[in-house]
Amino acid sequence: MANTDSGKDAPLPVKSRDDALSWAQQITEHLAQSAGITINAEPVDPLFSPCVGKKGESAPDDRYTLFYAVHSYVPNAQHNEVVRKVRDLLTGEGLKISAYQETPASEPNSTVIARHPGSRYVVDVSSTAGDNRMVLGITTPCLKPPTEPTTATP
């Protein structure tokens, strides 16, 4: 991300939707590799949402955020180890941990949530619903698409 100014009036980072997807995918692959887990071949269902202000205000430039999540089969007993590794990795990379939780394998609900101070993306690595599976989710900050005109035709 070129822009590291997190002030509320700072210009938005510019990124196409495809680039944002690649960016999120790279982060999840990096997380999985570092935690020693493998990303499942489940279909990925990314969500692009319009950026909306606290008072419902919006801009006409198609600015968006991306939520991108993948899953990994991880035995419940190893969820704590994964969130620990991810926490240590992200802390080392300068992200701020905003939530961290280890839980017994009998009721797996382990979580680590972190935010990058510059790029402002958020990482969420958590147990899913007790089925030996974890989610690796990335939420981007509000991004602005490039301004070049689209010429696509059906």
Add this chain to the structure above:
Amino acid sequence: MSNPYELLLKFDPQGLREVARKWKALAHTAETVGSRHRNQVNGPLHQQWEGADARVAFPFMARTEQQLDVVRVEAETVALTLNTVADRIYQAQTNLTNAVHRAQDSGLTVSADGRVDLTPELPEDRNDPDAQSARRTLMGLKAGYQSRIDQALKDAQAASDQGNTALGRLGGDILDDRRANGAVAETRTDAADVMKDLGLAESYIPDGKDPQKNAEWWKGLTPDQQETYLALDAVRIGNLDGLPATARDEANRLVLDQKLDALQAGSPASLGLDQATYDKRKAALAEIKKKLEDTADAKDENHQMFLLGIDPEAYGGDGRAIVSTGNPDKATHTSVFVPGTNTELPGVPGQIDHIRKLQRYASASTKEGETVAVISYLGYDTPESITKAANPMRGLDAADDMRRFSDGLRVAHGEPRTHLSYIAHSYGSFAVGVADSEKGGLQADDIVTLGSPGMGVLTADQLTVSPDHLWIGEATDDATRLVGGFSLGPSPHIVGFGGHNINIDTSGHGGYWADDSQSVINQGKIIAGRKPATTPKEDPLWGSIPH
């Protein structure tokens, strides 16, 4: 030329019914083609086609869909008229033949034009007291049978006249290309007028109070009958809790098109609205329609939108709209998002963005293969201002409808039960609290409050939901912290109320859905039946304390 009596005797209802069947087939085709056009042509093209050609083509395509809607409703109306007329004339024919046969069995004659008479008197009967007595009896019977025959002829003529009047309303000029707007809206008045012409205004549709009865009634209809109700009674069908989401969606989309078309064809003066209200309502309906069309090419029901309620005139013009992303009849997890103060029809598109986001966050946390539906519920009269939000009446008035809506979700989903949660923001948390505190509550497995000014109860154990499944989010700078303990009850995030406080890292009263926040991640987990990250309950004097 045959007289009415002969015509009625010879009447064959199959002729009319066959024509009605063909009109019904046309209506069905128009519905199917319209649906395919929306989902397989218009929807996908909207996602990727831009430029000058697209700007010309899209209005033309929208008009095509409108015309298919017009054909569908008008053809259903013609079919209903023809079937009703056939049934009524057939009934009159049955009454007629019964009367004729009974008259003949009694020894009376019936002429070729339907006149009942006695057989000529025989000379030997003139002085026979028994014969004279029998003739006097027959004279009495004659009048009765003549009356029945005359009534049958009158009924048949009335049915024919009603049909004639009704069909006369359904002119082909409704599809005139020179007419820009108003045709879709006219289908609604056409259908209503025809029902009135045919005396069908009181056709049996449940009063809507019992979702189970609504569902049983709907299941008891044939597919043909369901199609007719969907086209001709869309407003009432769209509002019936307990009916399948797909049926409500089909009915409500037609209502949306009819209402929007009426606004586009009319003017503020003709609709009795001021300019600002007219503009606001028209823009809101157009935006809701656009949001629904955004998912027209969805690959599965989990990604489709379902319009479960729409009434722009409700609540004094503030409007009512209930929209689901994902099919709540089939979802493993269903959540109802109840907004608060100052949320009216123009806010619904923003609510749709919220629910799509919540659905996706929740889906990330479910078991593999589970599905999530999230519903935006603008189904009560939200307060227009902070001042009005101090008044509990809006929440109290909302309770019955909200409980019935919940019950309808349970009925339409069936077994195995969906995991049902409510996410209530601001005054919506008061409305949800009131609804869940009496008469069996909302049947919710989890309830989340965000920025709650109070839930209308003193403690969580006065709610139907388990206090262990009540989740309270309150931003540190949310202004509702200042209003707890007044007219709407104590603030639920305070120690002693019960339930769990969840981690909220967003600021303000309206920031709970910031994308890059724990607040929204936590809501997603609760919708998925997971435990969110929690934080201690708060003491108003001593700050946060462990609970």
